[in-house]
Amino acid sequence: MKKILNQLQEEIHRMRLGSQSILSILENIRVKCYGTFLPMIEISTINIVDHMNLTIEPWDRTLISNIDKAVIDANLGFMPTNKGNLLYIHLPILTEESRINLMKRIKTKIEKSKILIRTVRKKNNQSIKQLKLSDDLSKIGENHIQKTTKEYIQKIEILFHEKEKEILNI
Incomplete structure (x- = not known):
């Protein structure tokens, strides 16, 4: 992640x-x-x-x-x-239209990254199930993976909002 x-x-x-x-x-x-x-x-x-x-x-x-x-x-x-x-x-000056297109490209990259992070979560959850641990241990592991996933998705959202401010404030 x-x-x-x-x-x-x-x-x-x-x-x-x-x-x-x-x-x-x-x-x-x-x-x-x-x-x-x-x-x-x-x-x-x-x-x-x-x-x-x-x-x-x-x-x-x-x-x-x-x-x-x-x-x-x-x-x-x-x-x-x-x-x-x-x-x-x-360097050409960014117009309003080019800023909007730039934000669209960034949003696409953000969404792809979120999907990749969720894929990592899914693979790790499957790995835990393959280990055939007790229900308590597997629940603890899945909760930890979910918490980490949320953290990284929040970091991605923060990155997006910072870049959005930078682009729209110029």
């Missing part, structure tokens, strides 16, 4: 609102260079110009086209502008 929650947090964090949130995604994009794939952070400097603008300056100028292609292939919803020695990225 903890793994499901951590994965959800990572996915929701990646859903962008501005340059700060997109930075962590850009750092991990893998760029083909020197016969292998390296994370962008290892071959360039990424700077936040302001809330909606970033620059990527490769340490080796010959890699600029590879970085440009990697950013485009990542399909993040924006196009980099090649300025010769650096890439300039302008």
Whole structure:
């Protein structure tokens, strides 16, 4: 359940609102260079110009086209502008419609995570039944599993409400 929650947090964090949130995604994009794939952070400097603008300056100028292609292939919803020695990225402003679509995507991810947590609960309850313990012990185990399930679903709901505030308050 903890793994499901951590994965959800990572996915929701990646859903962008501005340059700060997109930075962590850009750092991990893998760029083909020197016969292998390296994370962008290892071959360039990424700077936040302001809330909606970033620059990527490769340490080796010959890699600029590879970085440009990697950013485009990542399909993040924006196009980099090649300025010769650096890439300039302008993040589009979120409209009301794009905010609503973003919330729909987040809600879908939230619901899938809840289903996964309930699936874990079901599997654990089945495992307890297969152990053929006494009724008291199996009830204690099932109650513990149910309590843990409720805790993780509450954590998911809190995560959703925090992200909803962040998206709708900008």
